[in-house]
Amino acid sequence: MANLSLQHVCKIYPARGGAKKSFFRFKKNKTESEQRQSGEYVAVKDFNMEIEDGEFIVFVGPSGCGKSTTLRMIAGLEDISAGKFYIDGKLVNNVDAKDRDIAMVFQSYALYPHMTSYENISFGLKMRKIADVKRDKNGNPVLDKDGNEIKIMRHYTKKEIDEKVQWAAGVLGIKELLQSKPSDMSGGQRQRIALGRAMVRGPKVFLLDEPLSNLDAKLRTTMRSEIVKLHKALKTTFIYVTHDQIEAMTMGSRIVVMKDGYIQQIDTPTNLFDYPENKFVAGFIGTPQMNFFKVSIVKRAKTLEVTFADGQTVKLALDKLRTVKEEYLDGQEHEVYLGVRGEHIKIGANGLSVKVNITEVLGSNMHVFFGMEGEESEFILCLNEREVLENGGNIRIKFDENRVHMFDIETETSILGRAE
Ligand SMILES: Nc1ncnc2c1ncn2[C@@H]1O[C@H](COP(=O)(O)OP(=O)(O)OP(=O)(O)O)[C@@H](O)[C@H]1O
């Protein structure tokens, strides 16, 4: 068990295949653009986070955003280019991977094909030495001439190894597989063996890098809850990497959303959904994706008048919206993105008039795709009941005012506070 502290952690990869010839190649403390010109690649930028003992943290973000790189720096498989990383208050930037007490499980299970599950799980333990004191046949410490215990390093005994393997196999429900070889097992079973191998090491921290990506959809869902159960049983700190936001939302106690090497937001699943701090997080979390309308807003008495691309206006009651930052309520017009999820739009009289492009009936509920003049993208409305709507016809829609989001058009950061 461990607390982790990452402070201003960065990863800069050196230029691949020899640096491009550049004036900035040998300069230290380069700016980002100088780094690009010298061919270096900044994969993780200013990563700051405190992770409490026993948390289940998920790193999520699109491909190439720096999730694996961050995980590998935590594991000690990758040097930290700048910043500090502490485990339980101890600076470990220069501590070897093998001395960090961290176990990592990858997408490729990396099991030895010629070994049984038992051998795969126990292999690392056989290699490992632990600190003990010299003992006699009965297991009692032998003392030196001054009456002190004699410190030694020794291998695990067969019995100790067996106890650990049986314990892990029991927790993972794979006792009957211990004599099978990986080639005779399914993907999910192999993944459990890989988890078992990590568990018997009794690590302070578990790192899992897309461990379920090789499994089919159904097995992924099962294994997802298995891993959550495993975390509950072990009570160890888990860091789990995925690019699947549903996996992130269902597993993590806190989620780190990353993009282009930067942390976008660190929050609980429900806060990410309810209070995304910027447009990227808003669009990344939740299915179907949030709708974004390019609008201008202006405060008029107790309402916020919102003008859409096609010129229509709607009035949103300020006391129903989450608090809007003062500077947007100065009586002037401000351009913003109005974000609203499909499930927070209703069909209602005297609302905004939009054109139905197509409808999709999904059993008991329904998706309505609609468009608006002046907006290139298509929007979505989710209905809980089925309705007959004519393609190409107009409907009137209303937004749940308390579930509306707004983001500055330039910075794309939220201009709304959280609900009290
Ligand atoms: N050894 C390396 N040398 C140079 N650049 C690298 C190296 N390893 C990774 N990168 C780059 O760093 C960036 C972050 O990579 P990383 O593997 O952390 O992404 P990721 O978020 O795990 O993505 P994915 O979801 O595809 O696994 C990528 O743009 C990648 O090309």
Ligand SMILES: [Mg+2]
């Ligand atoms: Mg990765």
